[in-house]
Structure formats: C-alpha cells, structure tokens
Amino acid sequence: MKENKEIIPLDFEKPLIALSKQISELEQKTRTLQNGNKKLVEDLKLQYSKVKSEIYKELSPLDKVKIARHPQRPYTLDYVEKISPVWYELHGDRTGKDDQSIIGGLIEIDGQTVMVIGTQKGRNLKENQKRNFGMPSPEGYRKALRLFHHAEKFNLPIITFIDTPGAYPGLEAEAKNQSQAIALNLRELSGLTVPVISIITGEGGSGGALAIGVANRILMLENSVYSVISPEGCAAILWRTKDKTQEAANALKITAKDLYELGITDEVIPESEGGAHYNPDETSRNILNAIRNHLEELLKLTPEEVKKDRQDKIRNLGVFSTN
Amino acid sequence: MALKDFFKNRQLKRAAKLHQKQGSATAGNISELKAKSAIDDALLCSLWTKCQGCNELLYTSELKKNLSVCKKCNFHHRLTAHERIEQLIDYGTFVEINDDVLPSDPLNFTDLKSYKERLKDAQQLSGVSEAIITGIGNINNQLVSIGAMEFQFIGGSMGSVVGERITRLAEYSTEKKLPLIIISSSGGARMHEGILSLMQMAKTASALKRLHEEKLLYISILTEPTFGGVTASFAMLGDLIIAEPEARIGFAGRRVIEETIRQKLPKDFQTAEYLMENGQIDMVIQRQTLKQIVSDLIRLHTQNIKKKRFSNNGSDKTIFEKILARL
Numbered sequence: 065m066k067e068n069k070e071i072i073p074l075d076f077e078k079p080l081i082a083l084s085k086q087i088s089e090l091e092q093k094t095r096t097l098q099n100g101n102k103k104l105v106e107d108l109k110l111q112y113s114k115v116k117s118e119i120y121k122e123l124s125p126l127d128k129v130k131i132a133r134h135p136q137r138p139y140t141l142d143y144v145e146k147i148s149p150v151w152y153e154l155h156g157d158r159t160g161k162d163d164q165s166i167i168g169g170l171i172e173i174d175g176q177t178v179m180v181i182g183t184q185k186g187r188n189l190k191e192n193q194k195r196n197f198g199m200p201s202p203e204g205y206r207k208a209l210r211l212f213h214h215a216e217k218f219n220l221p222i223i224t225f226i227d228t229p230g231a232y233p234g235l236e237a238e239a240k241n242q243s244q245a246i247a248l249n250l251r252e253l254s255g256l257t258v259p260v261i262s263i264i265t266g267e268g269g270s271g272g273a274l275a276i277g278v279a280n281r282i283l284m285l286e287n288s289v290y291s292v293i294s295p296e297g298c299a300a301i302l303w304r305t306k307d308k309t310q311e312a313a314n315a316l317k318i319t320a321k322d323l324y325e326l327g328i329t330d331e332v333i334p335e336s337e338g339g340a341h342y343n344p345d346e347t348s349r350n351i352l353n354a355i356r357n358h359l360e361e362l363l364k365l366t367p368e369e370v371k372k373d374r375q376d377k378i379r380n381l382g383v384f385s386t387n
Numbered sequence: 388m389a390l391k392d393f394f395k396n397r398q399l400k401r402a403a404k405l406h407q408k409q410g411s412a413t414a415g416n417i418s419e420l421k422a423k424s425a426i427d428d429a430l431l432c433s434l435w436t437k438c439q440g441c442n443e444l445l446y447t448s449e450l451k452k453n454l455s456v457c458k459k460c461n462f463h464h465r466l467t468a469h470e471r472i473e474q475l476i477d478y479g480t481f482v483e484i485n486d487d488v489l490p491s492d493p494l495n496f497t498d499l500k501s502y503k504e505r506l507k508d509a510q511q512l513s514g515v516s517e518a519i520i521t522g523i524g525n526i527n528n529q530l531v532s533i534g535a536m537e538f539q540f541i542g543g544s545m546g547s548v549v550g551e552r553i554t555r556l557a558e559y560s561t562e563k564k565l566p567l568i569i570i571s572s573s574g575g576a577r578m579h580e581g582i583l584s585l586m587q588m589a590k591t592a593s594a595l596k597r598l599h600e601e602k603l604l605y606i607s608i609l610t611e612p613t614f615g616g617v618t619a620s621f622a623m624l625g626d627l628i629i630a631e632p633e634a635r636i637g638f639a640g641r642r643v644i645e646e647t648i649r650q651k652l653p654k655d656f657q658t659a660e661y662l663m664e665n666g667q668i669d670m671v672i673q674r675q676t677l678k679q680i681v682s683d684l685i686r687l688h689t690q691n692i693k694k695k696r697f698s699n700n701g702s703d704k705t706i707f708e709k710i711l712a713r714l
Contacts, residue, residue: 152684154627156666163666170687176694177687203666214626217602219691 071341074130080119083112120338123287125313125322129295131287132227132266136341138348139198140167140182140225143265146348147355148172154214156207163204165196165232166276168211170220173355176363179215181208181276182225185266198267199232202245205275209249212256221259221359224276227266229294231275246275253278254375257367261358263333263351264288264320265340280374281358282328284320285347286335290328291318328381330358438462454674463631463674465611467513468520468537471570475678476524476533483522485555490517490548494581502579505541513539517548518573521556523565527682529689532560534569538612543573545617546580550587553621557594557605566604566685571622575615588620595624604688606681609636609659609668627684628668629677630659636668 073081087108094105123131131137144151148171156162168181183200186192200208215222231242253260253276262279268290284290293301295313300306317323320332333354336343362370436447440462450457454474455464466474472481496502510516518540523532534556536543553569560567576584598605607625609618611634618638622628630636637657645652655661659671672680 150683150687152670152680152687154669155663156668158623158667161666162664170684172687175690177691207666217599217626218604218688219602220688 071136072134074127074134076119076123076127076130077338080112080116083115087112117337124310125289125316125319126295126310128287128319129267129289129313131339132289134339134341135187137227137266138340138344139227140180140184140265142344143225143348143351144169144171144180144182146345147352148178154211157203157210159203159206161201161203163196163201163207164194165198165200165228166204166208168208173352173359176359177218177220178359179211179220179222180225181211181222182265183228183273183276185227196232198228199230199269200228200272200275201232201234201237202240202242205231205242205245205249208276209245209252212249212252216256216258219258221362222256222261222279223355224260224262224279226262226264226268226273226277226290227288228269228272229267230269231272246271249275250278254378255371256374257371259359259362259365259370260374261355261362263354264290264329265351267294269294278374278378280362280370280377281330283331283333283354283358284323284329285333285340285351286320287339288320289318290320290323291316436464439464456674461632461673463611463633465538465572467539468515468535471535472520472522472524472533474674475526475568475570475681477526477528481522481524481533483520484559485521485552486516488517488548488551488555490546492579493547493583494579496579496581498579505579509540513537515540517552518543518545518577519549519552521552523559526568526678526685529566529682529685531566531568531685532556532563533567536570536572536617538572538574541577541579542575543571543617544575544577544584545573545587545591545620546577546584547587549577550584550590553587553591554594557591557598560603560605561594561598561601564601564603566606566689567598568606568608568681569621569625570608570610571613571617572610573613573615573617573622575617585616588616591621592624595621599624599626602692604685606684608677608681610634612636614638614640623667626688627670629670629672629681630662630668631674631677632659632671634659636662 087105090108091105094102150172151169153167153169165183166181167184168179171178171180183198184195185198186195212222214220231237231246260279261281261283262277264273264277264282264284266285266288267273268277268284268288270292273290293316295309295316295318296306298316299308299312303312317326320329323329324332331354333350335350336346340347362373365373434447435444436450437443438445438457438460440457441460443457443459445457445459450464455466455470456462457464490506492502492506494502500508515537517537519534519536521532521534523530525531534553536549556569557567559565576588578584595605604627605625606627606629607622609622609628609630611631613622613634613636615638618636635641635657636659641652641657659668662668663671670680
C-alpha cells in the first residue's frame with residue numbers, strides 16, 4: 065500500500081479505501097500480539113493487492129473517463145518538467161492574445177531540441193480562470209500554428225500533449241472564427257516535414273484535441289480517452305437523457321485500448337497502477353521511453369518521407385464498404 | 388569627487404532652498420548658489436546615479452556592476468549601444484562591420500537647427516557615428532551577427548544609415564548563415580530624412596524575408612523604448628521576440644493615443660508585460676540572465692541542423708576564423 069494518502073479517491077476505489085483502512089487498523093492492533101496474527105495481516109494485504117489489480121484491470125470506459133478527468137492527474141507542464149532539463153516557454157499568437165490554455169515551448173531530449181505544444185488545465189479555481197479549464201480559444205490554436213511553423217523552420221520535431229474537454233464554446237471564440245482556427249491547424253499540420261508525435265494524456269475532446277493532434281504517431285496513456293463528443297453530451301443528444309452516460313461511454317469506444325484496436329493510435333503507454341496521478345514519475349518515464357522510440361524511427365526518414373508518412377496515415381482513416 | 392565634497396554640496400543646496408523659502412536672499416546670491424550646484428551635480432553624476440525608477444541614489448560603479456539594473460526596484464536603466472555589445476558578446480570577440488556607412492543630409496532639412504548640425508551634435512554626445520552599431524562576435528562561443536541601437540543618437544531614430552546597416556547585417560547573416568540579433572531602442576523613423584526614412588522599414592523587412600527564407604534564426608530584443616517605424620518593421624519580425632522588464636514598446640506613443648481617443652490609458656499600457664499578455668512577444672527577461680538565455684536559445688535552434696550537417700559533411704568548427712580572415 066504505497067499510495068499517497070492525499071489522493072482523492074474515485075467512487076469505484078471506495079471499497080479499496082475502506083479495505084486498506086481496515087487493514088491498517090488491524091495492523092496497529094496486532095503490533096503487540098503474536099506471529100500468527102501477523103500472518104493474517106499479510107494474507108489480507110496480499111488479498112488486497114489482488115483485489116486492487118482486479119479492480120483496475122476491469123475498469124469500465126466511464127471509470128476511465130473519471131481517471132482521465134481526475135483533478136490530480138498530471139498535466140502538460142508536469143510532464144515537461146519531468147522529461148526535459150530545459151524548458152523555454154514561448155508566448156502568444158503575435159496578434160493580440162496569449163491563450164494560456166495552450167502552452168508551447170522548447171525542450172531538449174538526448175541533445176535534440178524538440179518543440180512541445182500542449183493544452184494545459186489548472187489545479188484550482190484561480191489557475192483555471194487563467195487556463196480556462198484547458199479549453200483553447202482561436203488565439204490558442206493560432207499560437208500553436210505559429211509554433212508549428214517555427215518548428216518547421218528550425219527543423220524541430222514536435223510533440224503535442226493533449227488533455228482538453230474541447231475547444232472553448234463561447235461568444236468571442238465564435239466571433240474570432242474558432243472553426244477556421246481548428247481547420248487551418250489540421251491542414252498545416254498535415255503538411256509539415258518535421259516529425260509530429262501526439263500524446264493524449266487525459267481527455268481528448270473532439271476537434272479541440274485534433275487541432276493539435278494530426279501526427280505521425282498518436283499515442284495514448286492507458287487511462288486517457290479520445291472521442292468525438294463527451295459521453296454526457298452524446299447521451300443527452302442521442303438518448304435524450306444524461307442518465308445514459310454509461311451506455312454512451314460504452315458505445316462510443318473511447319478508451320486507449322479501443323482506439324488502438326480501431327487502428328487510430330499507435331501505442332498505449334502504460335500508467336502507474338490506478339492512474340498517472342498515483343505515480344507521475346513512473347508515468348513520465350514511460351512517456352519519455354515512448355517518445356524516444358518513435359522519435360528515433362521518425363528521424364531516420366527524410367523530411368519528405370516524414371510528410372508522406374503522416375499523410376498516408378491520415379489518408380487511411382475511415383471504415384466503409386464499396387461494391 | 389570625494390565624499391566630503393558631496394556633503395558640502397548637499398549643505399549648500401539646502402542653504403539655497405532655505406533662502407528661497409524665506410525669500411531673504413538677494414537675487415545675485417541665489418543664482419550664484421544655483422550655478423555652483425549645477426556644476427557639482429555634473430560631478431555628482433559620475434559618482435552617484437539617481438535611479439529613474441525609485442529615485443534612490445546608487446553608486447554608479449555598483450550600478451554598472453549590476454548591468455545598470457537598480458538593486459532596489461529592478462529598474463532597467465538605458466544602455467548605450469557599446470554597453471549592450473559589452474554585456475552580450477564575449478570579451479574581445481566583437482568586430483564592427485559597416486561602420487563606413489555614414490549619414491548625410493539628403494533633404495537639406497532644417498527645423499530649429501539644421502539636420503547637419505544635429506548629426507554633428509549627436510555624434511559628439513553619443514560617441515557613435517549613427518544610431519546603430521553592427522558587427523559579428525561570439526555569444527558563449529557561438530558566432531552571431533549583432534546590431535545594437537543607440538538611443539542617445541537622435542532618439543535612436545531610423546534613417547537611411549540605420550536602414551542600410553541593418554540590411555547589410557541581415558544580408559551578411561544570410562550569406563554566412565549566422566543567427567542574427569538586433570537590440571532595438573528607438574523612437575521610430577527619422578523625420579529629418581522624410582520619406583527616405585519611411586522606406587527603410589520596407590528595406591529592412593525585405594532583407595529579413597531573405598533571412599527567413601534561408602531558415603536562419605533572428606532574435607529581436609526590445610528595450611526601453613521601442614516605437615513607431617522600428618517596431619513596425621524589423622523589431623516585430625523576430626522568430627523570437629524578447630523584451631526587458633517594463634520596457635515601453637508600441638507603435639503610436641501614449642500621448643498621441645490619449646489625445647486621439649480622449650481617454651486615460653491604463654498604467655501598464657504598452658509595457659513589455661502588457662505586450663506579453665496580449666500575445667505579441669515571447670518572453671520578458673531580466674538583463675542579468677539575458678546573455679545566458681539568448682545563447683541557450685541559439686544553441687537550441689541550431690543543434691538539430693548542425694547535427695544533420697555534421698553527419699553529412701563532417702566538422703566546420705572554424706567558421707569564425709574563416710570569416711575573420713575574410714574581413
């Protein structure tokens with residue numbers, strides 16, 4: 065039982081919490097007693113870890129959504145800090161706003177400069193006002209676009225970290241043409257000659273996520289989700305009630321495993337047991353390893369091959385039948 | 388000046404003030420005292436500097452040691468072009484180029500003074516031949532081409548010479564494949580050269596286009612103050628734009644805007660921090676860390692390309708020596 069005590073438990077974890085509490089109580093009581101009772105505690109512990117791994121193995125899609133949205137889940141800046149000794153953030157779209165829900169900057173991996181672009185959520189209300197709960201505005205996507213071009217110019221591979229509920233649905237966002245900002249990113253990303261690797265680290269919220277997610281390699285953390293619409297939204301529209309969220313989550317096929325099986329993504333990156341928030345260091349190491357592997361492969365290609373690799377990948381998306 | 392003289396001077400000044408308040412001194416007496424204190428003030432400046440941010444008196448030598456940043460209030464004092472180069476470029480590696488491009492008076496322009504006279508005065512005051520010095524040098528052992536503007540020279544304004552020197556510097560960068568750094572400090576275009584100065588905006592921007600097409604790095608560093616035609620041309624075209632804290636940067640001046648829209652503007656309007664919040668610049672950086680960060684950024688932007696080139700052609704470490712030999 066090495067969990068951090070301060071982790072906020074999710075509802076499916078509550079039996080575990082209760083069990084672990086009982087075990088620790090028992091442990092205290094038996095501290096003064098004979099060996100026989102100590103064995104009992106150890107048996108219980110063994111059983112506990114079995115139950116735990118079973119629970120985490122059989123998480124439903126909706127449970128994964130809950131983990132993906134966990135308030136203590138590591139965000140882009142947390143990962144950046146752990147995978148690179150260097151971090152120079154670059155700000156602004158140069159035309160009127162520095163949208164803080166998308167961040168970008170330079171990091172270094174094995175002596176290679178890499179451009180990182182990612183959505184960023186806040187930890188508390190104040191931070192979330194600044195980060196807009198990780199929901200980018202058109203200016204955010206235009207900042208990302210500026211940095212894509214910057215990376216292309218200086219031959220910097222791009223890694224994007226995606227964890228967003230979606231693009232911000234707001235009045236000003238519409239007035240400034242949110243759709244065009246997303247659309248332009250999709251087009252420009254597909255034409256880059258530097259390698260692009262996208263990692264879904266939490267919520268992959270529809271178009272808002274795809275706008276920085278057109279990549280040579282799309283990777284997903286084990287407990288992340290990627291979907292055209294949130295399960296709640298889907299239930300409200302198609303089932304006409306939010307009570308059917310569970311059904312919608314199952315039907316949409318939104319988990320990392322589902323997307324891998326559908327051939328959308330290239331790898332599922334394992335997280336620490338119970339989710340990345342239990343051990344961000346371990347999860348960051350896994351992410352770094354995955355980046356290294358894919359980057360090594362992609363850097364062997366010529367710029368034109370990198371572009372073709374990405375365009376071929378995109379070209380083959382979709383399932384249909386022909387006569 | 389000795390410290391003793393400083394206190395004596397202060398006593399004299401106080402006495403003069405007292406006389407003024409009481410109105411008892413004769414007119415001659417006061418003017419004598421005033422004249423004396425004016426001379427002493429000039430002397431004082433060499434020893435002490437009054438911080439323009441917090442009015443604190445600071446030892447000039449201490450202030451210079453801290454790169455002209457006030458230790459009390461972090462005010463970044465203006466620097467001369469030579470001080471800029473000194474602070475950024477490794478000692479002894481700077482070589483000035485294009486210093487033979489010199490100003491003339493194409494329009495025979497005269498306002499209160501003739502432009503020719505103004506140029507002479509400015510050269511005497513600032514000790515440089517025009518409002519920018521350009522050259523090449525090393526930043527932490529990485530060769531760059533660099534230009535630093537001199538605000539004391541007619542407000543760092545851009546005329547034909549500034550435009551030409553920047554253009555030549557950019558062309559030199561393009562040819563030698565060097566990163567380019569320009570430190571701006573300017574009130575804008577130079578009115579004394581009329582439309583010719585306006586056209587320098589197009590000329591510099593066009594030179595930077597060629598640099599951009601060659602995929603070379605251009606870092607623009609904005610310092611207090613950068614305005615008008617300079618902001619609206621080469622200063623805002625950096626691949627990376629860095630500003631010093633609280634530097635005022637903009638297109639139109641604050642007073643002009645206030646008069647036009649008849650509104651009071653917020654206090655932080657057009658400061659570096661305001662610009663960053665509004666997405667116009669990449670970073671605001673303390674002068675003490677500027678050299679390290681700029682050199683780091685150059686390394687980060689060139690190492691991937693270098694790696695590629697080395698794997699194809701082998702080493703070409705002696706670029707600096709080659710270029711120096713050709714000069």
